[in-house]
Every structure is written in C-alpha cells, then in structure tokens.
Amino acid sequence: MAVEVRLLEGLDPEQRAAVTAPRGPVCVLAGAGTGKTRTITHRIAYLVQRGLVAPQQVLAVTFTARAAGEMRTRLRGLGAGGVQAQTFHAAAFRQLRYFWPRVHDMRLWQLLDNKFRLVMQAANKVGASTDKETVRDAAAEIEWAKSSLIAPEDYPAAAVRAGRDGPLLPAQQAQLFTAYEQLKNRAQQLDFDDLLLHIAAILEEHPDVGEEFRGQYRSFVVDEYQDVNPLQQRVLDAWLGNRDDLTVVGDANQTIYSFAGASPKWLIGFSRRFPEATTVRLERDYRSTPQVVALANEVIGAARDRPAGTRLRLSGQRPAGPEPDYAEHDDETAEAAEVSRRIAKLAANGVPLSEIAVLFRVNAQSEAYEKALSDAEIPYQVRGGERFFARTEVRQAMAALRTAAAHDDLGPDLPAAVRSVLHEVGLTDEPPAGGTARDRWESLIALVELAEELATTVADAGLPRYVAELEARAEAQHPPTVEGVTLASLHAAKGLEWDAVFLVGLVEGTLPIQYADTDAAVEEERRLLYVGVTRAREHLRLSWSLARSGGGGRPRRRSRFLYPLVPDGHPAAMPGKARQRAVVARAAAGTDKPECRVCGGALSGTMDIKLGRCAQCPADLDEDLLGRLKAWRGERARQLKVPAYVVFTDATLTAIAEQRPTDEGALVGISGIGASKLDKFGADVLALVRGDR
Structure with a gap:
C-alpha cells in the first residue's frame, strides 16, 4: 500500500482521479502542459502495483519513438518496467513477426524502408511524371489513402470528397497506387502501413490468433489519441476485440495532422462509444507562466464551432512571468536581426541556448534566421529539416545558377534572370497546393527574393555577383556542431518545449497558409499557432514583417489570428508614424530595444542596428x-x-x-x-x- 500511496503523491486532484479510475474505458482530456505523460504512466504503475493487471499484459502506444522511450523510462522508475510502450508501427511489427509465419506458413516479408523507388517504377509504368517531387507527393497520397482505409479503386471518389490536391489527376493516382501495390506484393515486401493493415486483418480473420493475442494483452493505453487515423483505430479495435479496458489521452486542440488522415473524432466521441467511461479533464498547466497560458486560451478560444471535447481552458500554475511580446518589422531581415539580438540578450541573462527556439510555419523561412544567427555567431540546429543551403532543391538551383552565371547573358534584370534559371529546375509562377512540391517552391522563391534584395542594395548586380553572394552565405552558415538555438517548423515542434520561444513570420498567406481555403483548414492553422504558443515556458515573442526585403513596397499584413491578441496601445498594433512614436516613447521609458547613439531613438532596421544610429542621424566616419x-x-x-x-x-x-x-x-x-x-x-x-x- 505504501508504494501505491507514493504513486499518488504530488498529483493534483484531476490527475489523481485519472490515475485511480477503475479498469475499463477512461478518457483523459489533457491540455498542453498539464502533465499527461506523468498521469498515464502513474495510472499504469498504479494498476500494476494494486495487482489489477500484470506489467506484461499492458500495451501502451504513442506516435513517436522518442515519446515511447520516455514512457518506458518513466515506467521503469515507477516499478512497471515490464510494460510494453511502443509506437503503433513498432507494436504491429513485433506482433507480425510472431503471428505471420503461423498464419501464412512463410517468413515475414521484408520491410520496405523507403517506398520511393517502387513508387517511381509505378509512375513510369502508368506514364506519370517521375521527377522527385511528383514521386514524393504521389507516395504521400498512397500513405494518406492507406491510413484512411481507401483502396486504389476507391481513391478517385475519396480524393474528390476530401478535397485532396495531389500531384496527379485522381484517376492516374489510382492507377499508380494499383501498380505500386502490385510491384510491392510481387517483391514480397511490406511498407509501414502494411504492418498495421496485416496485423488488423490477422486478428480479425483468425479467431485463434485473436484469442491468443488478447490472452496476452488485457489493458491498452493510447497517448495523443487525437492523432489517430482510421487505420490505427482499426488496429486498436482489433486489439480490443469486444473488451473495453482502454485508457486514451489527448487534446483535440492540438490536432494538426488532418492532412495525413488524423482525426479527433474518436477522442471527441469516446463517451458516446463507451457510455460508462470515466472522463477526466486536465486543465492545470504546469509548463507555462500564467501570461503564456492566458494567450494560449485566447488563441484557441477564438476557434469556431468547438466540439465539447475541445473546450479545455488552461489554468497557469507557475509563478508570473513576462507578458508575451509582439513586434512588426519593415522586412524579414530586420525581423531576423531583432530575434537574433534578443536571443543574445536572453543568453547573456542565463537562458541556455538549448532552451530557446525559433518556430515558423514553413521550412523555407529558416534561411533568414540561419543567417542572422550565423552573423551573430550564435550556434543553432535545424530540427525536422535540413539547413537551407543543404536542401536538395537549393543545391540543384545553385548549380544551375553557377552555370548561367558563367555565361551571364540573361540581361540586366537580376530577379528576372534568376527566375528564368529557376524555372528550369521547377519554379512555377503559382505555388503548388502543398506537400513536398510546395516546400520546394518555397525554397526556390526564397532564392528569387534574395535576388530582389540584392538588386535593391547593389547597383548593377548581375548573376555572377548574385552567385558569389549565395556562395558566401552558404559557406558562412555552418554553425559549430554544438548544442544551440532550435530552428523548427510548428509541426516539428509538436511535443517539445523551451524556456523561450520566438514565433516568427506570422503573416497572411503563411499562417494561415495560402492554400488553407476552407473553414476546417483555417481552423487547423489556428491550432498550429496554439501549439506554437504552448511550447513556451516563460518568454514568448510573436513577430511578423511587412515585406520580404527592404527597398520596395510593404504588401504583407499580419495574420488574422493576431488581431484580437495584440493589446490596444501596443506599438505593433499601430500604423506607421504612430507606431514609431510609441516605440520611441517605450525606448525613453527604459525598453530593451536598441537606441540610436546620436539621438536616442529606437532602432529597428538591420543596418541602423549594426551602425548604432538612425539612418538620418549624422555619421562620424573615419x-x-x-x-x-x-x-x-x-x-x-x-x-x-x-x-x-x-x-x-x-x-x-x-x-x-x-x-x-x-x-x-x-x-x-x-x-x-x-x-x-x-x-x-x-x-x-x-x-x-x-x-x-
């Protein structure tokens, strides 16, 4: 009994209710930072310590190997080391290795690590394009279809219903899907989705196997339940059979993978499926300061038509901290320079660089921050993606630009010349709808915008000068291989947290993304912002810029999500001169913004900050x-x-x-x-x- 008591120590009343709930269906609606992993691991250990279930009879599943590893480590520390904690795919693979030979009287087929080669062969077979981006996006469509339990012959109608905008026409994608399955089966290979499809089929179609499996595993726990797709839910149903010893944990407000087939409907509808279920709401946020929590509540509270299962309102439990800050910048370079300066100040005040993150919507946005941090000699790491100049499409583009620069016969208009060259490597006038093609387009258009920036700052700059600038940037932007600031997309940041978070590039067309053209898609973009806000423990800054580069117009406007958030009277909410006057006033009152060493006014432009004076103030140049x-x-x-x-x-x-x-x-x-x-x-x-x- 003493062990059981210790397992309950330090838990708040709601966590304790979840831990001590009886065996059977339990739904834990856990907001960001509310201690969900602590709660579910303590629940498993509590059931084990009370003798209600043996460790070997529990199967806990989550979505990443990192999360599963963390769960296993915690369970060992709580005396429940025999519990299986794995990802859906790892659990299915383990089960297939055991049951497949008995059911099929042969060794388990080889696992296909990467389907790219087979998809390319299938594309060639049906006469579809075999360029890398098309093949990657076609592979993603196959994954979406299989995770949504859609057969090749049903794909065209399903794609239209779902509003999918894949790389191929639906009929041709269906042909490619069919050809891919034929090639894979002929080679006796399985892809990752097959692991789930086959174990579900075996358990459904072979009662003796199902009985043996359910004799081994009697209690199930699913973390991040809002992220399950139809295929994963089918596997879970096959595992359960007609039983209900299931604990699920999730937060529908953090559903950000709908494009991959994830749906919160099973989390939201859990109590309808299991009317006797125990439902517990975790709303005490132990991660973030009350100021960050209040902003998170504002962000998600503005969502439209929120189902009952999503109406969690977080309550900050930490001591008070600084208010989240907002900033509008004239251009992206100035925004990145200011972020870099603030990071340096946080580091000087004792915040470890590993506890600082810069988060953005699309990977192509990282380049400006890579450069700004490199210029300031602040080490960084790019999470969930390559450094800008290491990306395949950027390296291909630079090779084509070098070749063109050797001839330099494309005329004096540098941006037009760069566009002309990049059209040859796949740049289109209009952005693709999404997928890897969109990521590639974002990287290429960033190179065009760099050309526009150079053209406005260097007179008569041509391709050779532009290529030299790119080479210098690429060579200079290799930070030391040490722990540093994290640069990551909002999707890659899911499940992580830092002391200080900078949410950058928050403009219309980027957040929400340009191709979010339905109410549901816009609401998912709002949830992305919510995920970003809830990554911060203490320091949070949200910023945007009115132009990609200086010297031209300022066509951008801040994200629609920010208008109800920026406080009245904040400089970022004011237009033009009013904003500048407010910034100067704040500087005079003791702001931490850089000041002009001549007139004492606030500095915002990159060059002004570098020189330490306003552009209009007199220079004393030697x-x-x-x-x-x-x-x-x-x-x-x-x-x-x-x-x-x-x-x-x-x-x-x-x-x-x-x-x-x-x-x-x-x-x-x-x-x-x-x-x-x-x-x-x-x-x-x-x-x-x-x-x-």
Missing part, C-alpha cells in the same frame, strides 16, 4: 580607418581562404570606423561581433583603431 580595415580584411580573408564577408561585413567595418572602439568591451558592443570573432580578430581591429598598424 574614412582612412575604414580603408585600412578593408585592406586588412582582404588580407585575412586570403589567409583563411574564405570570402571577405566571413571575416566582417561591410556594415560591421563601417560601424567600427564610426564608433572607433578602444577596448574589447566596446568592440563586442557592435552588432555582429561575438566572442569567436573577438578571439580571432579583436587584437588586430583594436590595433588598427589605435593606429598601431
């Missing part, structure tokens, strides 16, 4: 010093065999020549000069300023 700095930089770049840009940018040298720092403290006060560059170049630069060399 032209002779600037010339000596540039000559020294060229010499050092040749010695190191790197572009001059990697040593110091022109803007940094200009700032040095204006501010003429006399010691290391003053030198690192210049934006873009961190500890590494101080170690490498600080003595030389200070000697040049003093006139010693």
